[in-house]
Amino acid sequence: MSLTPSTSSASPPSARDAASPAVETRALRRTFRVSARGRKDAPAELEALGAVDLRIERGEIFGLLGPNGAGKTTCIKILTTLLLPTSGEARVAGFDVVRDAAEVRRRISLVTGGESSGYGILTVRECLWMFSQFYGVPNREAWARVDRLIDVVGLRERQHSRINRLSTGERQRMNFARGFVSEPDVLFLDEPTLGMDVNAARELRAFVARWVREGAGACAPRRRTVLLTTHYMAEAEELCDRVAIVDRGRMLACDSPPALRRRVQGGQHVELEVLAPDGASLDPAAIAGVPAAWGAPHPERGTRTLKFRLPDGSPLVEVLRRLEQTGARVDGVSTRETTLEDVFIAIVGRALDDPGARTGERA
Amino acid sequence: MSTAPVGATLPGVAGEPRWRRDLALNLRATVARAYVRVIGSLREPTWVMLDAVFPNVGMCAFVLLYRALGAPREFEAVAVLGGILSTYWLNVLWGMGAQLFWEKQQGQLQLYFVAPCSRMAILTGMAIGGALMTTVRSIVGIALGLWVFHIHVAPVGLAELLGIFALTMIALYTVGMTLASLFLFFGREAWHLCNACTEPVYFLSGMYFPIRALGALGVAAAALIPLGLGVDAMRQALLGPGAHALLPLRLEVAALAAFGLLFFALARVALERLETLSKREGKLTQRSG
Secondary structure, three states, rough: OOOOOOOOOOOOOOOHHHOOOOEEEEEEEEEEOOOOOOEEEEEOHHHHHHHHEEEEOOOEEEEOOOOOOOOHHHHHHHHOOOOOOOOEEEEEOOEOOOOOOHHHHHOOEEEEEOOOOOOOOOHHHHHHHHHHHHOOHHHHHHHHHHHHHHOOOOOOOOOOOOHHHHHHHHHHHHHHHHHHHOOOOEHHHHEEOOOOOOHHHHHHHHHHHHHHHHOOOHHHHHOOEEEEEEHHHHHHHHHOEHHHHHHHEEEEEEOOOOHHHOOOOOOOOEEEEEEEEOOOOOOOHHHHHOOOOEEEEEOOOOOEEEEEEEOOOOOOHHHHHHHHHHOOOOEEEEEEEOOOHHHHHHHHHOOOOOOOOOOOOOO | OOOOOOOOOOOOOOOOOHHHHHHHHHHHHHHHHHHHHHHHHHHHHHHHHHHHHHHHHHHHHHHHHHHHHHOHHHHHHHHHHHHHHHHHHHHHHHHOOOOHHHHHHOHHHHHHHHOOOHHHHHHHHHEEEEEEEHHHHHHHHHHHHHHOOOOOOOOOOOHHHHHHHHHHHHHHHHHHHHHHHHHHHHOHHHHHHHHHHOOHHHHHHHOOOHHHHHHHHHHHHHHHOOHHHHHHHHHHHHHHHHHHHOOOHHHHHHHHHHHHHHHHHHHHHHHHHHHHHHHHHOOOOOOOO
């Protein structure tokens, strides 16, 4: 079986394809009208994406990392021609997403985590074949691809099962395979492993990396590119060549994961498991004396994790003393290597899984 | 999970004329979408009861009523033909009109909007699949008419009959293609619209009685509904003078052809408007809660 990247179903490369990056945006902005029920002072417009400049080269796996509401999905919707930008410019494979939407669509595919594509009455094979036809893949090639992808996502034994008889996880794997059946030049993965079990997610990530690698030897327009949105730090760290950290419609940083980590190196990354007094609302930054954030709570122990980077020379005992003054108790202390999550906290000022990340409130 | 590679090479498409590439793409999309409908009718036999047997219950009631009243035999034939065509109208409303709304609720509509094929190709596939599926189901009505009620028909000729049937189907299903966008626009109200378009349209189309019985105003209204013209043209083609026709057959055929063209164009415009609105507002392709 050939590892050579194929031509897309209906998109012979042009000079424009060859010379252009996979994705390029200039001052891309999108606002939404919001209803202000009963609130006269509420803004009439919400800025989901604010003047974003982005350049993704062919052959890259690029990650957009940010909390819900950061603008990741809005960005993907514009790039996949589902949404018009309010202003600015966006090009995919050298084609303008507004003026040349049809050309863009020939070269892309979109997989959204948790989606339920396909008709319950169809089998897995039939469903994947159907979507391949929407991209004009000739029948013989379509069935061959379907068979290969069914193996990749581990649905060989379920290939003749109706979709409405698949488990949620199986259906998600089928949706994932659907994204590859048209052999796109640029693949958009919007939270693709959302809700998947750990093993399935890991294997699908490995497949994405391999799929892009297989295309690396091709001529420039045929190099495969992936734009991934996720709020799983480990996913971005494992998979992406470069990561952009976005929050509230702004791109705050963009670099390779190692380069981003270098920005916050020095000092110690500390995690304290804190049992706060009942009803107490503690300001993590005030306690740590540096940018800090609450991690996910541990309901079984009634504790929360306080995450921060302690600069060189700053004694941990000082933080512990401040915590003690609030009446909180420290149940555990650990230190570790810098991760993308630390970078995120340092840049954004809160953790990705911080509930306040959605609303702008600080925990 | 296997590690089988997925990078096989496709047949080259460079140098292929664009119109040919687009035509092949849209034909494939049409066939694929029609396939869902056809295979669906084979896999869910309960639909046969719901869509073929139940609609014919009304038809049977009318036939028995005409028989009890001693009405001319052609009245029974009029009711049988109306009953058969009513299954198509139900399919147009529920299988075409409400379909895009349903696709949106399934989260599938945005995948259609991202795909390079024309959305009209997908709608055409739905229409062809729906018409084929309903034709299989309408066999129940035909069987009832011919073997249970012993309806006598005198077709004008097989080619003419098939031609008129095809034109009727085109006119009906292009109405469905137009309704698909409109119903999507109206969201949840689509279900009410489907209900609202059932009985009144049956009445105005003279589904179970000779359409002339509606009087001048009713006849004028019926002439504006493709289903009314289609029913009448089919009756003329099968029953001849016994059809108590609304308009001359040639005129009805021309009107059906015009309706087909008009509603196809309207469906296209409605879909383009819908897509533009969707891209501007960012809401129509999202599931509503």
